[in-house]
Amino acid sequence: GTMAEVLQRKVIAVGERIFKEGDDAASAYLIQDGEVEIYREAGGQKTVLATIGKGSIFGEMGLVDSQPRMASARATAMTTVVIVTRPMFQEKLAKTDPFVRALLNIFVETIRRSSK
Helix, strand or coil: CCHHCCCEEEEEECCCEEEECCCCCCEEEEEECEEEEEEEEEECCEEEEEECCCCCCCHHHHHHCCCCCCEEEEEEEEEEEEEHHHHHHHHHCCCCCCHHHHHHHHHHHHHHHHHC
C-alpha cells in the first residue's frame, strides 16, 4: 500500500478550531490546502504566533515528546489537512538514523525551553 492510502484527510471549515492549548497532542497536521492560524490565549487576549499555509506542518511537537499542545490552531480559510498520527510518525522515525533521532530530541528540548 502507498502512503496515500494510509493518510487520513480532514476538511476544516473557516473559523473551526483544530486543537487548543493544553490538549493532548496525538497527531500532527500537514496543510494540503488552506490557511491555519497558530495562537495563544491568555486573560482574554489572543496572540497570533503564526499564520501558515499549504505545505506547512503544525502540531508536530506533540509527536516528538507527547507533551500537551503549546498553542491553539484554527482554520482561517477552508482548509484540508492530512493527519499524521504518532504511530505513523514513529514508524517513519524508526527507519531514520539514531543520530537524526537524537538530534530531533535535542531540537525539541531547546524549543520547549525557549518558549516557556
